[in-house]
Amino acid sequence: MEAVGGEGRPEVQGAAASPGSSGRGQSSVKPVWALLEEATQMKTEGNAFYREKNIRSAIGRYHRALLILRGLDSDVMSSVKGFGPEIPALTPEQQALMRSTQVDCYNNLAACLLQKKNADYARVHEYSLRVLQWQPGNVKALYRAGVATLEMGDAQTAKQYLTKACREQPNDTNVRKHLQKAEEKLNRELQKEKAMYRDMFSSGLTSSSAEGVTQTDS
CATH class of the missing domain: 1.20.58.80 (Phosphotransferase system, lactose/cellobiose-type IIA subunit)
Structure with a gap:
């Protein structure tokens, strides 16, 4: 010391x-x-x-x-x-x-x-934000805030933290690994959302077609 x-x-x-x-x-x-x-x-x-x-x-x-x-x-x-x-x-x-x-x-x-x-990821996030209030570019705090928010389910915010950390330390393997995890999670969420809308659209078309058939038969 x-x-x-x-x-x-x-x-x-x-x-x-x-x-x-x-x-x-x-x-x-x-x-x-x-x-x-x-x-x-x-x-x-x-x-x-x-x-x-x-x-x-x-x-x-x-x-x-x-x-x-x-x-x-x-x-x-x-x-x-x-x-x-x-x-x-x-x-x-x-x-x-x-x-x-x-x-x-x-x-x-x-x-x-x-x-x-x-x-306790919520507490990790809290402590990291306190550091970032004083030092917005602190890589350790950006990384840990990213890990915490990713574990809490907020991949979008996690990506923002980890992207900033990666800019500061582009060769840090842990930062890059968790940034990749956040991007993969966001991609899965996007694909799931697209599939949901496809199912909704397909269901709507099927319903409209069935109504048309019923009307013709009557």
């Missing part, structure tokens, strides 16, 4: 309460950089658990990192402004570190969920 802080680190511009550290009538306040370091450490531990295939522990670490960062994110906390501690103003460097850590954690959470036997 890259060291966050150390010599030459900019001065702390604000402080925030550490999640779960508040007591009755008082709260433990940590500097912004300390919270960023803590969140980064949680992410690093989550990565280690993921490599060990300890998915449950990895998910727990990523969630803890995001919880820490939640109190620093003005986009998240603006809806509760005035009901809690004042959100510290982050320097551009702090803001960039917070956002990159959030992106990594949401991407890694989506990866963890896809590893589970009964994957």
Whole structure:
């Protein structure tokens, strides 16, 4: 993990309460950089658990990192402004570190969920969309959003995500494989729809012909 802080680190511009550290009538306040370091450490531990295939522990670490960062994110906390501690103003460097850590954690959470036997594709899609709000061209998020929407039955939207991912990484075999699956599913749906309309048209012609015969005989 890259060291966050150390010599030459900019001065702390604000402080925030550490999640779960508040007591009755008082709260433990940590500097912004300390919270960023803590969140980064949680992410690093989550990565280690993921490599060990300890998915449950990895998910727990990523969630803890995001919880820490939640109190620093003005986009998240603006809806509760005035009901809690004042959100510290982050320097551009702090803001960039917070956002990159959030992106990594949401991407890694989506990866963890896809590893589970009964994957929660709706949650994978949700986490991937959060990343895409901040980084519309993030290939990992585009790919996982495509996989999730394909598994949820929306091949058209899946194709859009996967096509964008393929433009960014045309040689990625997983992206190309799932894009092909989406295109094949769309083609099957199109053929099924054409067959349905053919049957409806054929049924209509048969009905009209039968009515004509009946009228002639009478």
